[in-house]
Amino acid sequence: MLCTLTLSVHVSSPKPISKLESNCTLDPQVFFHSDRTQATVDLSPGHMFDKDFELFVFYQDTHQPSAIVEAGVTTALPGSLMRDPVVMMSLYPEFPEEVMSSLASRGEFIFLIDRSGSMGSMMHHEKGAQIRIESAKDTLLLLLKSLPMGCYFNIYGFGSRFESFFPLSVEYNQDTMDQALKKVKEMQADMGGTEILQPLKHIYNLRYHPDHPRQLFVFTDGQVGNTKEVLDLVKSHAHSHRCFSFGIGEGASAALITGMAREGSGHAQFITDTDRMQPKVMQSLRFALQPAVVNISVDWTLPDGVTVDTLSPPINVLFQGQRTLIYAQLKGESSGGSEGTVTVKYSLKDQPVTNQLHFCLRPTEETGLSIHRLAARTLIRSLEQEERSGAADVEGIRSRMVELSVQAGVSSVHTAFIAVNKDSRQTVKGPLKQRRVPTRGSQWQILQGSGFNSMSSFSFLAQGMLYGAIPVAQTAQSRAFGSFMSSPVAQSAQSLAFGSFNSSAASQSAQSLAFGSFNSSAAAQPAESMTFGSFNAPLFGWLPVQAAPEPQKDPLLQLVSLQKASGCWDLDATLADVFGKTEDELTNQKPAQVDGSVWATLLALIWLYGCKIEQQVEWQFVAMKAASWIGSQKVGDLSQCVCVGNVLLGCQVTKETLGI
Structure with missing residues (x-):
């Protein structure tokens, strides 16, 4: 069977486009207007299906703030998010070079590394995967070599207990770096469970250097039972540090990782599937070396008759090199004016900075409601966080989430997508079936492999194209399609039809066992899994096998x-x-x-x-x-x-x- 791919992309932008590039061969790009706000580009014939297609859009005046207003749906309920216009503002600040370089040798860097037993698991299940603790050790090597002379640093390991390399943070020099690297080589995943509260309390109780702002890097692959207490602790010390958090693997708690970064005015990263840890960590180090932005405010000036309802949470952090988006719902009608103004103010190294943007209130041409859905997603995530934090009106928050999810077509922790027949508009019922689709080439080999989690998006798209899909509040009917996971990469109900692959310590669901499963975690597998063909080596004894070859050393490292x-x-x-x-x-x-x-x-x-x-x-x-x-x-x-x-x-x- 011969497979070909024809792809034409039309790009429309509120600001001029500099160029379009791709990791695949493209035909020459065509710009439609002299202002270069619209362009089209085609994938060249002969695509080999040996890699994903990626398109990179480069803009002119990248660091200038921009805003775009999108019209709502006239058939939606009056006053609802989908009925009113929504404005999306984009901030991508650039700090003066003299400010960026003045703090180059200052800072206290504390690295808190999860050394619980699960860190002995593989980063992913593809060939050549590295053990998590080994990847963390390679990352620490890069971090220690990248620190500026004259700063301070320390490294902590935690599990059921915790320990530090030095009693207090030490000045970074050749001697202390060598001592730390020697200890890094000896690190193992040998400290039991995941208890992060006590090491955090210990770190926060230590005296910090006023001239060396504290930057805390937290690495973990698990979850804790006292997330709210941990986040409250980080928030109470937000004045004395910034927190950069990293979730390793699918089992890392999204609430913990994103919450620590949010309350600590830092940045959160998730390392999943075949992601490499080092690039993401070094990006966060680049943010940590920047001066802190404080006293951030956003003010709107609109014509009489128009009001604004900000949908995004308050901005508490800005980094050069990271885009910040603000969504707002515009209510009412203008009595004459056609322009609005938004003003963003903040302080950078005790210097006031003001960015002011004028934007047209007239909505753009049809955009497929993408901005409305992004705004709804932002608001839903804020409501989910409010629910987790123990808000008083939990039922009201849940009701609001379900309402937004159904109206905008964006999933939440209380809704799920189910298959619906496009013609009859009836829910598709019946037992789950597995169908093998014959394919050629490496592009779709994942259908025949073992990494089912990474294909969940494909299986959802396949079901969606066959039946269409709508979000509904999760009921017994939707649960018939499989369980709903609220992890950072939640599986859709349809993906369970293909089985699942779980490397976390949590036990697998009944649906995944129905197709056989393999659990690589340290936790014991449930007895039921044996009846479906899972292999538990300790029950049968180990067979002698040839030792794996010594992995080649990375020349860069x-x-x-x-x-x-x-x-x-x-x-x-x-x-x-x-x-x-x-x-x-x-x-x-x-x-x-x-x-x-x-x-x-x-x-x-x-x-x-x-x-x-x-x-x-x-x-x-x-x-x-x-x-x-x-x-x-x-x-x-x-x-x-x-x-x-x-x-x-x-x-x-x-x-x-x-x-x-």
Whole structure:
């Protein structure tokens, strides 16, 4: 069977488009208007189905705030979200360079690492997956090498108990970095359960450095039974730190991870499926190195007769490099004016900043209600958080959530999608059936593999195209299609028709057992699972097998591990090995005007930019330290050195690219 894909994308934007790019081959893009707000692009013929199609849109004036107003549905209930216009405002701030660089060597960085037993599980179930604690150790290596000289740091491990590398945070230098890296290598997932409250209390009770703002990084793959108490604790110390949280795997608590970042004015990240931990953590480090934005306010100025109902939660954090969206519902009708104004104010390093945006109240052309649905999703998530926090009117909040979900077609913890026959508008009933669809190529091999969770979105789309789908309040009827999971990546009811794959410690549902299951967690499997073909090795004894080959070391991590705290490298055999050279080859090519460390550091920079540019987000701070160190050595003209280094390593990198 021959499969072909034809794809044409039309992009409409309120601000000028700079260019469109893709990881796949595209035909030349076409712009429809001189203001470059609309463009179309086609996928070139011959797509090989060997990777997902990704389209990247680049805008002009990226850091300027923008707003777009979307018309509602005239048939919706008066006063409802779907009836009134909705405005979406986008903030993407850019801070002055002098402010960004002034705090480069300041800060106290505390890394709190989950060392419970579940951290001994695999990151995912694909071939070559890394153990979670090992990935965390590699991440700590990158973090420790990326910290600026003169800051303070400490590392904690927690489980049923907790321990720290140092009694108090220590100044970052070569000696303390070496001590920490030695302890990182010894870390294991050997500390029992997941108890995070006590280590947090201990950290918050320690004296903090006023001149070194505290940045707390929390890594966990589990859940806790006292989430509200933990979040209240983080909130009560929000004045003294920022909290950056990371949920590892599908079992991490979304309420805990997002809540800690929200209450701690930080940023939350989830590492799921085949995501790599390092890029996401280094992005958060980039945020942590930025100065804190405080006293954020948003004010609306609208014509007489028009009022605004803000749907987004109050903004308590802004980062350069992160977009912030504000949704608001516009009520009433203007008595004459056609323009509104929104003003955002905040303080950055004690300096007041004001951003003011004028926008047209006239709604844009038909956009498919996408902005309304995004606004509804934002409001639903806020209501879910309000419910979890123990609000008084729980029933009223639930009723409001269900109403919004059904009207907007956006799921919530109290609703689910079910299959509906498009012609009869009747719910599809009957037993679940599994159907094998013959396919070719690697694109759809997931249907025949073991990672069912990662295909839930595909199975939902398949059911949706066959029957259509509507959200309803979860009832016994909807539960007939399977259980509803409120995890960050919730499975749809339809996805259970294909079975499920669960690597968390929680027991699997009856629906997943009906098709056989494999649970890789440390928790014991329920006895029922044995009747469906699950394999529990301890019952049968271990069979002798050939030992797995030693995993190859990542050259990037090898290079990073050799860097000194100051940012330089030594010219030796271990560095030459990373480049696939001998120490003599590196030494013999060294220009006479530079010493060994400068030459080694220059080669490391050339190799990073020439051979690992696709992983730049991971080594960007390592490279910045290296370039800064070279600049401090007051070496003469380095242009010839860069040319020699390029020839030696087979690269084509310019001196300007290296930042030296």
